[in-house]
Amino acid sequence: MTSPDQSEPQMALSRRSNQHRNGDLISKIPQVTLAFWIIKILATTVGETGGDAVSMSLKLGYAVSSLIFLAFFCVTLAIQVNSRHYHPFTY
Numbered sequence: 001m002t003s004p005d006q007s008e009p010q011m012a013l014s015r016r017s018n019q020h021r022n023g024d025l026i027s028k029i030p031q032v033t034l035a036f037w038i039i040k041i042l043a044t045t046v047g048e049t050g051g052d053a054v055s056m057s058l059k060l061g062y063a064v065s066s067l068i069f070l071a072f073f074c075v076t077l078a079i080q081v082n083s084r085h086y087h088p089f090t091y
Contacts, residue, residue: 047069055065 051065051069054060054068055062058065060068
């Protein structure tokens with residue numbers, strides 16, 4: 001049931017706005033394929049190896065290397081969240 005103060009054009013505009021928002025969200029979700037899983041496994045492996053290389057090989061320790069990778073994560077997350085559409089490179 002609609003509220004008495006909302007008119008039909010306002011409700012239609014609201015529905016279109018919600019559909020547009022949903023379309024934006026769906027356009028940022030990657031299609032899960034075999035390539036997705038290969039990239040995910042490689043990214044996890046490279047992340048583990050990179051973490052070990054920074055903490056052990058460069059003798060920075062776990063705390064400093066964790067902060068380095070946390071900063072990298074925050075930057076890449078901000079780029080992904082602020083993008084309007086899915087871009088494989090930023091993902």
